[in-house]
Amino acid sequence: MDNLSRGNIGAVKVLQDLFPEPGRLQFIYADLGDPKAVNKIFSENAFDAVMHFAAVAYVGESTLDPLKYYHNITSNTLVVLEAMAAHNVNTLIYSSTCATYGEPDKMPITEDTPQNPINPYGKAKKMAEDIILDFHKNSDMAVMILRLFQ
Ligand SMILES: NC(=O)c1ccc[n+]([C@@H]2O[C@H](COP(=O)([O-])OP(=O)(O)OC[C@H]3O[C@@H](n4cnc5c(N)ncnc54)[C@H](O)[C@@H]3O)[C@@H](O)[C@H]2O)c1
Structure with a gap:
């Protein structure tokens, strides 16, 4: 999609x-920003899993148009999760970003490196990660979050 x-x-x-x-x-x-369309797609198909990669993804653009990024990344992820929950789809692979780490004190970055994003793109993805992980704690959903580097 x-x-x-x-x-x-x-x-x-x-x-x-x-x-x-x-x-x-x-x-x-x-468009993932259209919850009715997204729910219709889940109603008309039988998904084993969702791989959610669809998003805008430019750091520079995110500083110029932060609301676009919070909407497209954070809010749309909520739409996807709600549709998955409503239709009992319990496996999610989510494409996040190394931008969630910000500018770490120590290199190389590992999965234990604190996440301190410094731009709206990284912050929007970190918020989406938090929403996914909070939901995961009290649900049957299996989740994998990929923090991609270019
Ligand atoms: N390519 C990288 O190096 C890299 C690095 C870090 C994170 N990521 C993440 O991986 C994912 C894919 O990145 P990419 O480089 O393949 O980008 P891309 O622009 O090639 O693919 C993203 C796709 O999402 C679609 N899209 C955007 N908003 C949408 C919406 N509201 N509804 C439906 N579709 C929408 C776009 O049309 C596009 O085809 C993104 O979530 C990005 O943040 C990529």
């Missing part, structure tokens, strides 16, 4: 050509 705001349908078409079996690679054009 993608709203193609930054994505390229050509890449999906290449993959669909490689895996042409009916239903093997379904593409759904929708």
